[in-house]
Amino acid sequence: MSRTGRLTRVLGGVFAALVGAFLIAPVAVTVASSLTETSYVTFPPQGITLRWYAEVLRKPEFLSSFAVSAGVAVAAAAISAVVGLAGGLAIHRYRFPGRAALETVLSSAFAVPTIVLGIGLLQWFAQMGLASSPFTLLLAHLVLTVPYAVRLVLAGLAGLDRSAEKAAAGLGAPPFLVFWHVTLPAVRGALIGGAFFAFITSFDDLTVALFVVTTDLQTLPVRIFNYMQYDYDPTVTAIGTLMVLFALVAVVVIERFVGVAKLFGADEEHKGKE
């Protein structure tokens, strides 16, 4: 290899390492500073202690917020998977009145800013006389999670060879068994990945939750957001570390079943959740 070629290679490697450091910096610093013995957040941490993790357990408001968030997120994941499977099958296989409308709405759901959705839901719920509750929060989160579930199911169905279903049916399998043994396995990965993604989307959401929740009902992100405005102690870094570990598990599962890049449409148009 020529000298300039080697130089480019080395420079490229250094640059990529810097970008990598930039990408992990906030998480690495959060995790490290959760161990500090000081009563303020500092990096590098001074000394090592698990005191701030114990502190989290001593704060009942964080625990109850965790319960609200986790409950809503589990429900959002389960419902998204079911609704996403049904909706994906309908769009992929049937012509029915409203199909074009559903497709349009699902795709524009990616494009509407979350903050606009939040304030729209706030005003709509108020007009309907719906008071804030974990239920209204769940309804709001479904708008964020169902489009992803449908997208993943459609991708799964696109990879399924229809002749396998026809063969099963031709051999006398009733429709339910065809669905159970042929169709469902083809979209299983999409469903599991979609459910986990729905879970973390709901669990992490702050933008919509800020509009839907009240002071009595705060999800974990809302609680952290409010806590941060007044306190600068390392409790938040401890909670953050726990949430990162949580997300890590979800990422491993999603990567295993569908591939994280697919969620964000590595090679197609896509929109995020910010």
Next chain:
Amino acid sequence: MAAVGRVAGGAVTAGAGRSARRTGLLLALPALVIFALLFVAPLFTLVANSFRTQTGAFTLGNYARFLGDPFYRDVLWNTLKVAGLTTLGCLLVGYPFALYLRGRSPRVRNWLALLLLSPLLISMVIRAYGWLVVLGPNGPVASVIKWFGLTPPQLLYNDTAVLIGMVHVMLAYMVLPLMGSLDRIDPTLVPAAKGLGAPGWTCFWRITLPLSAPGMLAGAMIVFSLTASSFVTPAILGGPKVKLMPYFVYTQATTTLDWPYAAAIGFVLVVVTTGLLLGYSRLLRRGKGEVVFQ
């Protein structure tokens, strides 16, 4: 979006006949109901409210107020500025990174892509909090500056802090379409040009860069519109001092309690961001399989 349409377009085979129509409708019903009641209706309410006074009479005053007030024009301008600078930042960091990824083995690529996507999968609040620590008075950046015997400047609660936080989240949205674009370039073109005596830089300027323009454009539009409409990261890293539209949607709705005005600001935001995205998907459809820009 188009992916949905594309997949569905070629695959409708079994959906003929009346009972099939009914089955389809039945399967789609939950999704239809959810989106009619929780997406379409709220957005209509929002648009309707933006044309109302606080007491409910029809008015254009909310929009007149937004566009007429120099303060809010400034907010709009600053929103576009921060979104534009974030896009530029993502391009400057993302392009070399995408080029680097192109030459790596699939394994390395996968790992780096996962690293790239990791900010999107970690709680927004925690991620922004992490930057608060990194850029804070006791953080690593400040310690390095102090180590050199200098007084660290205020790194937080300004445009720069928001910019750093936003480039961090948005980088993936720039790099993914870029990688797609770079991968589609015929791998024999550059060696052919080199064989004909073109130096490396010329190959880059005349072949790689123009052929990756669709990816750059796609990434730029997504990053711009997502940045213009994001709330959490700017609110935490910028605070009230950094004047951005989503922040005012939030404060008008929850602090000032002027819902019609909040609705109007929100609607202007939608027009700005979806206008761009529509243009983007148009472009993408036109560019399918061919190069849009020569």
